[in-house]
Amino acid sequence: MSILRYAVYRFFTMLLTLLVVSVLVFVIINLPPGDYLSNQIAELRASGQSAGVEKAEFLRREYALDRPLWEQYMIWMGFMPGPHGFSGLIHGNFGWSFEFDRPVAEIVGESLWLTVLVNLAAVLFVYVVALPLGVLAAARSRTWVDYTSAFVGYLGLATPNFLLALILFYYGHRYFDLPIGGLMDPTFEGQPWTWEKVKSVLIHLIVPTFVIGTSGASAMMQRLRANMLDELGKPYVETAIAKGMAPARMLTKYPLRVAFNPFVADIGNLLPSMVSGSVLVSVVLGLQTIGPTLLTALKTQDQFLSAFVLMFVALLTLMGTMISDVLLVLLDPRIRYEGRET
């Protein structure tokens, strides 16, 4: 089977899986007792705000929350007409967020690029730090390079993210005048992109990238190191040495490619983690990413918003595994997915 045909085939499996996932997602977010509006009304009552209660009642009818769950699902997907006719995911209508009182598409759209930015920075950080360090630690195993990088990595890994963030923020602010929280200086908000704004974003990204990235980086580094060590003894490495290759080039071209196999398998996780990777970290660091939005949505059972974000992440997951499967074949020509005849 050629790669192209394989990719097409995988694409259709993906659609099927997506459908299954959509059912599961919908069920899961409806698992906790209660629903958005009842919670909302209770919250309003508890905090003595009579203002919103009547409006909540309006929403219940408008969005068919009074119907059975399966009907809600069908309406949400667009397989069944809602109170105002057909309009579901498959029609490109992503639903309405009660919590933010705005269309889901708008909310997600706004925070998406920041989310991707933050996580992209973290992913880049992971790769930029972990790749060379992992290779170096393997090539120079049991030397100070190896030990230091392991120690620093595990330090990052063993410190709870929030604590690490707080420490970095506090001392970073004190000694390096780093900003505390946020993703850019608020004055730049809504402004056109300028060099100053980019700089502000970059400075704000330092701590979050570090916090999100360290654990990932050290994890990747250690595993890469282990895989590399396995490969370094292989004869083909000797051949490469006999060719007179410089170590850096030799290591990255030959053993790294083999050692990279498990990571390519996990590239599938990279895509969704660009969106959902740092939910809890974003929440505690106050980054305006999709993470805090998702958590709020889940906690308040703002079902369309959370369902959409989750579906989106699921889609990315599926796409990720698909890409990783295709990449695997490209990475290792020996791999075929056919079954083994027994």
Add this chain to the structure above:
Amino acid sequence: MRPLLSVEDLTISFGPGQTVVGNVSFDVERGQTLAIVGESGSGKTLSCRAILRILPRTARITSGRITLDDGTKPVVLTEIGERRLRSIRGDRISMIFQEPMRSLSPLHRIGNQVSEVLWLHRGASEREARRQVLQTFDRVGFPDPERAYKSYPFELSGGMRQRAMIAMAMVAKPELLIADEPTTALDVTTQAQVLGLIKELQQETGMALILVTHDLGVVANMAERVVVMHKGRVMEAGDAEPMLKAPAHPYTKQLFDAAPAIPAETAPAPPLPDQDLILDMRQVSKTYTMRAGSGWKPNVLIHACRGVDLKLPRGKTLAIVGESGSGKTTAARIALGAEPPDPGGEILFRATPDAEPLQVHKMSRSQRTAFQRQAQMVFQDPYSSLSPRMRIQDAMTEPLEIHRIGDRAERRDRAAAMLDRVGLNADMLKRYPHAFSGGQRQRLSIARALMLDPALIVCDEPTSALDVSVQEQILTLLEDIRDRHNLSYLFISHDLAVVARIADEVAVMRQGLVVEQAPPETLFHNPQHPYTKALIAAQPEPDIERPIDLKLVAQGAGAPDSWAQAFRFTESVIPSLVEMEPGHKVRCHV
């Protein structure tokens, strides 16, 4: 004038006290060929690797100096820094490793790996490198250099990989070429072609050559000087001619005496009986698809075997010889069920004379298990067929464990005894595969196949890496077992002398087809097919007086469409196999 390379008093050891190479000294002059011969495991490979300082992690050069002459002042290779060494490796000195399969990266295309040398040391552009590499590929005998260029190692036959290694070492035209058994996997015509190429290059560029080999015929044809090694020490060293004529050291004598040769004229043997076939391959074909480079181009089809019909009577040896890449390994693997044949072909196996023949590729689980107990394979590439993380003891006892034979101690004793029979020490049981020499691994592979007392063994070039005396020992062992246990062999080899000795019938293959088939006596003395003739002519003899004309024999039989009308075949028109005389089949138009 100083020699190009001189090795003085080299000693290599693994850990304290484990000296494996002791006080080895030799010199290599420019343009000269130094052959290192010697017993398997005697430290030839290690000595060669020491020159480039590519030794196993645990090995230490405990003493000795290796100097490379730089024209002005000598460079001490054992002392210079990594960086300087790097500029010498692959550029001034290059090396052909003994085991080509493992020595090529499995994930990179051959062309890429070979061109890399040019990128690195000659600063060649990608196109220029490609051109040169393709040219070299052509010269080392690749029928289709383009295809080889974009193949991955696992898509090539053993001999092709070896040629890729050779091309890689030679493409940059180094000053010194270290060739560690470079032609073990090559049929004799291709071998002649490669050796001829090396010679040519020596004349062209004054390249010096260190040739490690066990084939005294090759030594006789190539070497000016010879070093004989045994158990890590140099036994005898000197000019080739006097040494081959009158070996001085007892070991050398012993070695030279053991060299096999195609026996002189004997009476034609009767054809093999046709009943009681233990293995019957009928119309076996195999087509591989090579993954196309991009997703758009169609995949390339490779016909590895085309309609192979082979019958192996019980207790006999059927040898397959033939061009490298002609589908010998493929046929053997199919025979044992390692790969399915194309639809239409079938393989019948009959465990005992009166048993129902079973189709190898359509067996039930229990039948398969029984079959696997009785049929064993010695792989062409022993290194790859041993799990790198399994100690030899475990690898050896594994077949017994699988088939639940004996208890722990028994199994171990059997493994130790078997090692002993193939000439290895029982104390090697605790080693991992990588800690053996090439020939030792090959013997391990044979030993493992023998562990289960099988009825059928498929040997894919089982002695290619063995020096003649050990080869002799192994062949004797194989014959001995065959005679005692009525074992049957499917024996693939390119060494016609070995084939002549052990085979009851020989099939000659070329381009996936059996072109001639007859008992060895008949075949070697009355070859009919042009390819067979070329093969026999190309067999080098260990006699320095009778050098073969490498140029001439390297042309072999030429392309099939240049053959005499009777034998000519093209892609579409293929003559059938005709029985010329009883038991002598030739593929020709009648």
Add this chain to the structure above:
Amino acid sequence: MTQLPDGRYVDDAPYDPKAALQQPERRDLDAPNWVLVWRKFKTHKLGLVSGIFLLLSYLMLPFAGFIAPYTANERNGDHLYAPPQSVNWFHEGEFVGPFVYPIVAEADMETFQWVFVEDTTTPRPLEFFCEAGDYRLAGLIPTDTHLFCAPEGATVFLWGSDRLGRDVFSRILYGAQLSLTVGLIGITVSFTLGIFFGSLAGYFGGRTDWFINRVIEILRSLPELPLWLALSAAVPSNWSPVAVFFIISVILGILDWPGLARAVRAKFLSLREEEYVRAAEMMGAGSGRVIRKHLLPNFMSHLIASATLSIPAMILGETALSFLGLGLRAPAVSWGVMLNDAQNLASIEIYPWTAIPMLPIIVVVLAFNFLGDGLRDSLDPYQQ
């Protein structure tokens, strides 16, 4: 060495075709594999030290109560946020043996901090094998004997006390009991599942692979956050926090395996094409055997590294979960719980000792890392 007239060199040492080059190491021959591995492992000093440290730590667990001067939740209301106290030996130049100075707390209403004043006039020698708070030795035998305890009228807060006046040192010891055990269950679960399904998919490929991959995809697409939220509502209320945490770590393991499974699968898809796998199959090895003996060992390094890396994640997993109201909670003590309390600025800036639990985590994690590394090295054939 002799030189012949034609320039040849001939070795003149006596030639014995049967002589063995090396002395066989007979003792190796009968040693089982693990002895050889152990012998190799012993040479990895750091790994050895780490292994011993971890062994001691685990052996210490049942006796945590004995070593700790206080019990886990024992409060000392008059010593909130007491800084670490030092154990002294000499009082005014005179040897007294191990003793502490009593400390007295005063509330500073300007800074809103507790100020501790050390009374350096009266050394209080530590008591040994003394009676203090009740605890259960190894979780079974009730007793109240401690290795050492605070002398009358003084306290021994070796590593300070927290906001409720609980001894950080003692709590770390008690915390080890949970942190070093329960979290590992999740790892075990996820590794077992991951390796099992990953091997199946990778080795068999085809339909098995398709099916397992769909399951993996679905599991991975399943949102964890809402699952936790749903779960936190569903757990019966009378379950002890440890039981809840146990279940959670098991579930964590169940949800966590796909990542590993995919890595295993990818590697096996490639490894199964190796010649030695083919060789084993042709000898009649069943799939289980091929996976166990041929494929897994070749992926061991990755597995060991991954396992090591999961440990801090599991120890700290609860800090993330408690954010969702699911983590371990008082009265259970674990390092994660303690760190959770320390997650605020005041703890960093004013009472840094409340963040001390980071130390054992790092030490344990590093120890596991070096242990894993040593193990990896001793399994590595190329290092032999």
Add this chain to the structure above:
Amino acid sequence: TGLPTLQEGDFWRQEVDAGDLPPIAERLPEDPLVVDLAAKGREFGQQGGVLRTMVTRSKDIRQMVVYGYARLVGYDSNYEIQPDLLADVEVEEGRKFTLRLRKGHKWSDGTPFTSDDFRYYWEDVANNEELRPAGPPDFLIVEGELPKVSFPDETTVIYEWSNPNALFLQTLAQALPPFLYRPAHYLKEYHKAYADQAVLDAAIEETRVRSWAALHNKLDNMGKFDNHELPTLQPWINASSGKKIRHNFVRNPYFHRIDSRGVQLPYIDIVEMEIVAPGLVAAKSNAGESDLQGRGLDFRDVSILKKGEAEGGYKTYLWQTGVASQIAIYPNLNYTDETWREVLRDVRVRRALSLGIDRQTINQALYFKLGQPGAMSVLPSSPFFDEANRDAWAEFDPEEANRLLDEAGLDKRGANGIRLLPDGRPFELVIETAGERQEVENALQIVTDTWRDIGVKLVMRPLDRDILRNRVFAGNTMAAVWFGWDNGIPQPYTSPAYLAPTDQVFFAWPKWGQHYQTGGEAGEPPDLPEAQRLLELAHEWEVATTTEERSRVWREMLAIHADQVYGIGILAGAPQPIVVSNRLRNVPEKAMWAWEPGAHFGVHRMDEFFLAE
């Protein structure tokens, strides 16, 4: 009469000069609200400056409606209700309310604020089937009857019932009240009855809602304050649209309050409200990044806040919280488990549990002894404060507690000294919390220790706040922890309904509350005499006409609560740190930090705060 000369400030001067904005005199109502700063002991300030503050969730920008606290009527610093947006309100027999608007009062876009805005709300919003399927808000319904609402002239609105509506004015003075008026001129554009259908459809399309009602409801959000186009009457206008990290609120040029020197309030030109993670508020305050901060700060942050004062250029005040109890445990009298319910309904058990709490220790450990230990009751600043109530069953007396529990029939003890229920199960009281406050966790930790001495095992279980509520409402929680009553400083006119089983959000009686709220459709009727009495009293208060009568009701209800210990309060008046920039003036050093009544900074009139150079 005697209006001070009005002064134009700098902020809008350009617009005024350019003619885009009328001069100050034309912007203010004819009778603006003149604030007597001197009488309050406050300084005169000058206009200008930017005040930075932080909130923790994006929807918290509605805090600006709370802090701004411009209401039809609002509380003054003595918690008396005073007209504010209204010039005056006349109440007849507690059932007829005549609201008089200020003449010339204008919305922030300059359109007059008239009785038509009230009419629009009443006729076109509250009573519109599509917009409000559930009808007008509850507080407008008295004994099932809707008010007669009339609009005699531009500045007069009359709400009238046949029975007294005691809640009417208080509700209007809430921190987030149901506003009785809407900017009609703006919203009509989106109302089906007024708007052009085509235009409306286009707007619906653009906003991606599904109906005009949804669109109207989305835009009509005076309480959320997130529609910057919606005209307002608050001191600051939302000047930023969309979801942002920092929202700017600029001074309302038509705001109706001035100081007695003729300077229009608010003094501060711009309020910058930044949304930050809850965990970072303390860190940012410490770094001096907030000029006025209460939200997001906890008492445990005090030490770090104090430490940063010099460098951050701020002071940390400690205000008192206004809830009746900082931490209160609510044994669920409607718990589904029969045995447990009976046990928890035994007042001796509840008293014993209360007696088993060492409040002094908790106060010391958690609040530096700055709180007031005691049972759940009203705070000293309420006229109904009674020490006896506060101290009832609130001393630490394990012996008495043990005696009470023995007496209640729980005298059998199992292994490790835990009492056994009548059916043999151990007395393991599972207390569920919202898991948001560490102090709760710590307090319960201390309670656990002391309860163990009275043979009660406390099991704490943190949950998410919504999940906790849902579980309580379903009767699945044995006991829960929450704050005490939100309003700890009730006045006679404050409705005591929250003391009676009228709402499920009082976690001791969710089912009774549901019964009342749903008119008997769900839940169960109260079946304990004291609870029934509370209901009666609550009704008595509603029909009462005099302050004395109402006070009597209040006192009796509080006494019942003190005696019955429905909610086991631990301590009240916990200090709330308030960070105030050194430049910021007129912020009281001691004050009450309360949501209801008080609207946090609202009653302290943030518009009078100013920034000094």
